[in-house]
Amino acid sequence: QKEVEQDPGPLSVPEGAIVSLNCTYSNSAFQYFMWYRQYSRKGPELLMYTYSSGNKEDGRFTAQVDKSSKYISLFIRDSQPSDSATYLCAMSEVYGQNFVFGPGTRLSVLP
Amino acid sequence: NAGVTQTPKFQVLKTGQSMTLQCAQDMNHNSMYWYRQDPGMGLRLIYYSASEGTTDKGEVPNGYNVSRLNKREFSLRLESAAPSQTSVYFCATTGTSYDDYEQYFGPGTRLTVT
16 A cells, blocks of 8 residues: 555546545654645646645635644635646655655646 | 656656666756656655665665666666557656745656657
């Protein structure tokens, strides 16, 4: 079993839809949780960062962490074609070190 | 302010050849990382360097060596390339202050070994 699992996709949704992206993990020591967006042929860029359990909102994006279930989610509201990318979850035990990444979910938002 | 730069962008090697991937950052960060990205596997850590003069193995270090030349530069060397090392390689850095936790990635090097 991989340490971090993620729905592989690809996922196609119409413009304006609400998108839910999810990761599960096995290491209960993870405390720092991140979502990265990666456009084709580019390096990943940080979208959201959450410490421990709870929700965090930034514009159209909401990150949720449920440590009791070892489950994290990223919600995208009013999805846009520019959101089409691969989304990677990442987590670590220690602040700023030893990130473990999920395999990524490819999202296409169709106009 | 270029952030994280990587050279070359593309490379084709024959099995057994060697090469060095270069990474440089101008963000004054202590920590630097080398990852490889393969379809369906996500990003896997090859080596990392918590500070100048130190390096540690990550998840998939076999077949690679690294050098932390100074605070700015972290290179990855393939001594004898194998087809299994065909991948996209990303260098990244991380700040160490509470408000600079993000990993900043370079644009990647696409390597094909034939």
